[in-house]
Amino acid sequence: MLSRVAASLFWMARNMERAESNARVLESRLINALESSEYGKLATDDWEAVLEICSSVTEYRSMYDACEARPIAQYITFDARNINSIVNCLENARHNARSVRDNIPEELWELLNEQYLTLRDEEFYAWSIRDIQAFLQQTKRLSFMIQGVIESSMLREEPYHFIKVGKWIERAEKTARVLNVVCEKTTQLKEETQTDHYYYWLSALQFLNGYDAYLKRFPPTMEPKHVLPFLVSYEQFPRSIEYCMDHVREAVMQLEGGKVSHYSEELFQALDHVTDEFVKMKFQQMDSADIGPFLDRFQNDCNRLASVFASTYYFV
């Protein structure tokens, strides 16, 4: 398989996954906003957290003054200047898919193309919050359908595995990012008010589609000592960092026929390095203060892993 094709498949999957997770984060924040005050420091903090997860607070601040629902929702959803806006992610995914049409199922291309066609003539700035919410739902569904097409019709050959690696790396990284932001916000709040705040841990679960699953296993008190391990290393939760990394490893194993070769050695080392970090973490009592450095390391490792992966397969 051509390296350019592999790279496009990898990025197609990452873009799609990114669109889905950003849609979910924004959607749950918009719902929560209904129940809390829209003004004051807390609201601003909450919106900043969302911006930090989906793109960048600094960039947003350089373009907009108001830190409130509408402009932020617009920025995250369709602002052309935001490279990670959902609309941009979807367009990138379609662009990637178009350049590898002969390597993906026809239905996959058609789904992305159809979405592109409906968005082509949209007057985005006329969208109300409700329109945006409907679009977020639609984006999540699109992602589900696309994953369905991939699972049900793709040969388990190289293109499939490259898609998987892209998806799992993106997902692991997003979980780490959510946790990082949440830990930071919790710590800040604790210093300011001298009490524990579980509110952000609840948001983290919602952002990562883990709230219902969590409640089945743990008491509804959102203790960090339960939530953190759940999101970091709960092996049955398909968005926990450990679950995602296991799947990255599995996809790479498939690509390599289960063998470590000379050229893939560095890639396997990078994977081992991440796993080792987990083993260390497991034996420690995780709390939001020590987890910060771990997450920072993990995000760096993730970037390194993606770049080693790219060079192993000669991505352009």
Added chain:
Amino acid sequence: MLETYSIEDFYDEMMADVRKPRPHYEKFHRILLEMNQEELHEKHETAQLSFLRQGITFTVYHEEGGTERTMPFDFVPVIIDDEQWSGIEAGIKQRVRALNLFLEDVYNEGRILHEGIVPRGVVENNQYFYRKQAGGFEVPNDNRIFLAGIDLIRGDEGVYRVLEDNLRNPSGLSYVYQNRFVMRKVFPEFFFEHDIRTLEHQMSHLHEALLSHVPENSPSKNAPQAVLLTPGMYNSAYYDHVFLAQQMGIELVEGRDLLVKDKAVYMKTVRGLQRVDIIYRRIDDDFIDPEEFNPDSELGVPGLMEAYRNGNVAILNGVGNGVADDKEIYAYVPEMIRFYLGEEPMIPNVDTYFLRDEDVRRDVLGRLEELVVKNVGASGGYDMLIGPQASPEQIELFKQKIEETPEQYIAQPTIQLSRAPAFQKKRFYPCHVDLRVFAVGGDDFHVLPGGLTRVALKEGSLVVNSSQGGGGKDTWVLKKGAVPNA
């Protein structure tokens, strides 16, 4: 439904006269009359949408960038009966065979030039003649034409004539398939009673023909690696490239995916470099290798031509084919057929006047309003004058152009292109059509049954090019015995 349909002085593909269809259209005509306007309109919309959804588009460029557009589809097919088709098939084979011999000749000995059948200057001054880059070596199968698209038209007397040869990168084959596919899906009722030649096995022919061009020094002669080289997704024919690569099961590569090392071509794969033996390229000569052509080309592969000349890779269609399909050389094709094959051309040309000849020029300038004038170097319907439809200003402009560079233009009588009914905006009206027939060259030449019927959907327009509002139709070739002798 066809009550208001008019035929006038044109040859109509479907109707013999206002009431009666031609014998091979009888069944189609009957089924059509059983349907109603609303139903047809709905189906028509479904068909257009299906092209858009599948992304079967071409890109149109304008100041603000490119827009992806679909080629409008018209469901009334052009039907060709078996006898007519046998004539077309044999005539196309003859013509392409002669054109290939011509290419082999002018890039090697040049017999036809020595004999003075084709003036030396016409070949050597041709802007697409690349003697230095593409001459003096053997190509696999002695074949330089892997895929040709020959455009046919019919005048008011119904005789097929060749309008144009396309021996470089003829596009449109994907539309032949997609038109049929959509037609079957949306209008199945038309197929129940018709026995038409299928397109099913044609792709394996194409693939086999491609693989028959193994270069001399290929290390894997039994399992050569073939690729399709595309300029990329911004090219207007990108869908055509995707389709062909997909159907033949070969890799679709861009210039940046290839590199030349020790005069051999490799593609960059996830497992390292992999040797490439055969390249079906859809990049023009000018962009194929920056070392020997346009040095600014980023689409091409440096060193490719050297690998080609050394017999390490096959490039299809051959480099320098443009010398055989331009509008000036066109006039000599009947002579080529006589010279190389000792046969009379089965499909005639359209008469062509060279404007470099002073007497001819005077005659032509005197009656521009009845002629068609074309720039020999242009294609796609650009820089062209259709006398009978032109304004006095346009005619004056072309007079000047011809006086300035007479060798750049040719003139032809205006052919009253045949028409066929088209159904758009809920009504039938007659539109001019032409037919691009595809010929495939491998060990021998093979003609795909049917081809792409292009239709000028703007009423009265003679320009069928998709870049100028033309559409497509499905083209049926009936099997032998499918039409009772009427």
